[in-house]
Amino acid sequence: MKKVAFKTLGCRLNQYETDAIASQFQDNGFKLVPFDKEADVYVINSCTVTHQSDHKSRNFINQANRKNPDSVLVVTGCMANNAKTELENRDEINYVVENDQKSSVYSLVEAHYNGEIFHPTKLNTDLFSYGSTDKGFHTRSMVKIQDGCDNFCTFCIIPSVRGRAVSRPIQDILDNVKRVVATGAKEVVLTGVNIGRYEYENYKFDDVVEQILELDGDFRLRISSIEPDGFGDKFLGLLNHPKMTPHLHLCLQSGSDSILLQMRRMYNIKRFKEIANKIRSVRPNFNITTDIIIGFPGESDQDFEDTCNIIQELKFGHVHAFKYSIRKGTRAERMNQHIDERIKSNRSEILRNISENVKADYRKGFIGKYQTVLVEKIIGSEAQGYGESYVPVKFSGVNLKKNQFYRVKISSIDFNGEPTLIGVSD
CATH class of the missing domain: 3.30.750.200 (Transcription Regulator spoIIAA)
Structure with missing residues (x-):
């Protein structure tokens, strides 16, 4: 059984895409191992938003080569677009795969092991053909609804490395959500580059959210990140829906x-x-x-x-x-x-x-109140996860299970590192 390791930098969209690629590798017989362990294949899903992001990506390239110089090393993500020539000139990198071909990373590796000469530019360029994320790294199931951006903020390189805005057909999104819920997903996270600007035929972002909330199933819906100009009053009216989580990441950037x-x-x-x-x-x-x-x-x-x-x-x-x-x-x-x-x-x-x-x-405001926690990890008799408000929670209980909801009364906060709410399940 060949081993594959992943390192993801940057945004939630990158996290989603890594989850989907990792699931595809595992579906085809690869064993998933930590990035700091020896593997046959290393995949680095890079970020290039800042110089620090580029620096981290280069460090992980070096780390993978030190662990196994004979491995297949694939670098994809935004740095693969922004610094393609530099990366292609590095002997230790086998393949540099741009964002629009990222969904076919497994096909590229498979061809490599079959002895085929397969250049990344010949890969499928469907931005939404990633498939299931059920064997990925996250309990929450991310669903990609959009890619690219047309805003062209003066500081941002994303339109250059992700391309112009494109939206996924709404029925494909709904079918995707139905599939992940049917396979056990308890939390669905909508992701993309600028999801508030979703537009497909006559549907806008709030139409997508509304139709997902109407689907059957025991799940909750979370929005990954959204621009303040990306929605209207209809969306605000949906925030009180029982399946909608009370958390939004609104990108301010400056108070001036x-x-x-x-x-x-x-x-x-x-x-x-x-x-x-x-x-x-x-x-x-x-x-x-x-x-x-x-x-x-x-x-x-x-x-x-x-x-x-x-x-x-x-x-x-x-x-x-x-x-x-x-x-x-x-x-x-x-x-x-x-x-x-x-x-x-x-x-x-x-x-x-x-x-x-x-x-x-x-977070002190949650003491004495309840959070519905989706368990991501269990250590002994203690469970860890996130409440509906996207705050980290640790709690004790009996017969606790991963990927299950628990109603937890918050009693205190652990300030050792990230402030984490402490409680006990009902």
Whole structure:
């Protein structure tokens, strides 16, 4: 039995695609092993959003080659598009597979072992032909509904490496959800590059969500990440549906209107606050998480202070913050007033401390309340998983099982590392 190992960097869409590819390998007789173990095949699903992402991808390429120089090494994902020539010139990499051929990575490896000469450019380019994720790395089952982006924010390279926006036929999505629920999935996560801009024939994003919520089955629905301009009042009205999880990752990027304008974002701070307030008027303890870019060109001390203030005002459940990184070919690369790295690092530390305090305060609000937890891991008599609000929970109970829902009363918080809610199941 040949062994295959995966390393995934970046977004949830990459995670979904890795899950699907890993399932395909296992369906064809491969054994899945950790990336730090010796394997016959290593697949690196890369990210190129920042310089740090590129650096991590290069490190994992080196790690795979050290573990087994005779292995088949496949590099795919966004770095495979953005740095294709560089990667193809590295002798230790067997295949560089761009995003639109990623779904055929297994076919490429199979051809390799059959002695066939099979260039990645000849692979299938169907963006939605990934198949099942039932043997992947996550209890939650991700369903891809869209790919690509037409927004062209000035800092972002994604439209160049993922291509223009394209949406999956709605019936294919519904059939996909039905299949994963029938095979035992308890949580379905909608994923894509810019899912709020879903548009197929006369259907929009809120139509997709509405029809999924109407399907039979014991499951809940989660939205992976969405732009603030990507939905309207109809979607907001669906947030109170019993199958809809009370969590959205809304990408803010900055608390300054002038910086948002320079970024070419499609909203302002007033609009973002209106959306957040509408959401919490439907469900008061709704978990809103976000992304923040620190040190965008021209970001003044006041711009940064505005960002810190909105984090505290809107009480985000989690903030994913990262320093601005120049991406070649983007408009922001040509902007003036690039921020010194020392200033970025100082601001990062300030914002991280604020964000951690806000996160802790938000999670303290769950003490004495209940969360419905989907169990992902069991260690002894303790289960671990995420509540419907996408907060990590550890709890004790009897005859606990993975991939099952448990109603858990929260009694305390463990602050050793990621703040984790502690409770006991009913």
